[in-house]
Amino acid sequence: MNVDVGARLPCGTWLAALVEQVADNLAPANPEHQVSCSHCQQTLGELEELWGRVRKLARKQVRAPYRIVQAVMRGIRAERTLPSLPLPLEVVVPQLVRHALLQQERGSTRIADSVLARIAALSLCEFPAVEPAVRAAEMVGGRFLGRTTSGIHVTVSERGVVVELRITVDYGPHLPSLVEAIRRNMVDRLIQMTGLVVQEVNVLVEDVRLPLDYEEPVRPARPLAHESTELSAPRRF
């Protein structure tokens, strides 16, 4: 379907000019010639008729199914993502904050997923030989103090809370028992504070660090109370 863009009528008028005149509803460039020229008149007539079909199609009512709106909103809710804008949390409407819902006698209690993640993070502090996959900048004096929740992902479903955890451990301890101790402790803390059913704590041991590798960390002002537990002796080697 080749069209000659530079086609001219026998009278010398550009076809392109007539097409533009019809399609864009413009005034003729050369009205005097056009009125009296049979070539122009014939072509214009034909173009009007043909372009009339485009206009007809343009006028044809198009109905967008309402399910588009429903599908879009379903998609957004399924993602359950906040717009990735650094917003102060209180501006965000509550329904967007992922949370666990507790129906109590005189009202409902909702606990944000981020709170569950913080509880999980803090429970990890009870194990100095372990730290979640945090960035160096999130550590205080080389120590993880549970101030951030990187490496910890919490989801709440009808069946309970699922925690996904990525950790780095000290070289030395028996990993299955260490992880089991972390898991048991985390579940205890979550239940103790929220009463929620903890379905799973899935742990990925991501890295091992050599105690020789790093300097003696600066002790936090207040030593952690639980450092005397068996699994918390990081520098045994």
Place this chain on the structure above:
Amino acid sequence: MVLKTDDVHLLRAAQLGDLSAFEELVRRHRTRIYRVALRMLANPADAEDAAQDAFLQCWSALPRFRAESSFSTWVVQIATNRCLNMLRSRRAEASAERTDARAARLSEVVETRAELEALEAALVRLTPEQRAPLVLREFEGLSYEEIASVLEVTVPAVKGRIHRARLELIAAMRQWR
């Protein structure tokens, strides 16, 4: 609760995470977006998919939207790009099959319907690069300047593409007479 508000306010609320505000925007603009997609893709099911994708993409891009253009132009831009991508990947598949099937059906339908169908078939045969500006111009009534900003090309380029697209359409419609 969303009262009758203008797009700017809805957009601001949506950017702060208000889902109902965004829902209202989708409700308001769905017809236009669906129509663009329908004219671009010539297939209701694909058009629905494209419209949905466009709005979802719009939601996730909301934080980056800087109100330099209107919401409407912005969604049209997202939808157009979505359609262009679909067309390009479709072109890799068997697109000829589809148009031939349409063309074959043409001889059987009644006169005026046939005219519109022939036109739709001719639209399908335009290259995506020509079809996008033509659809925005003829069916959405956008100005050349608006189309240029939607497609991120210059105004003369838009004019050139629309012009060639019109000539192609006219030639195709002449053929079917």
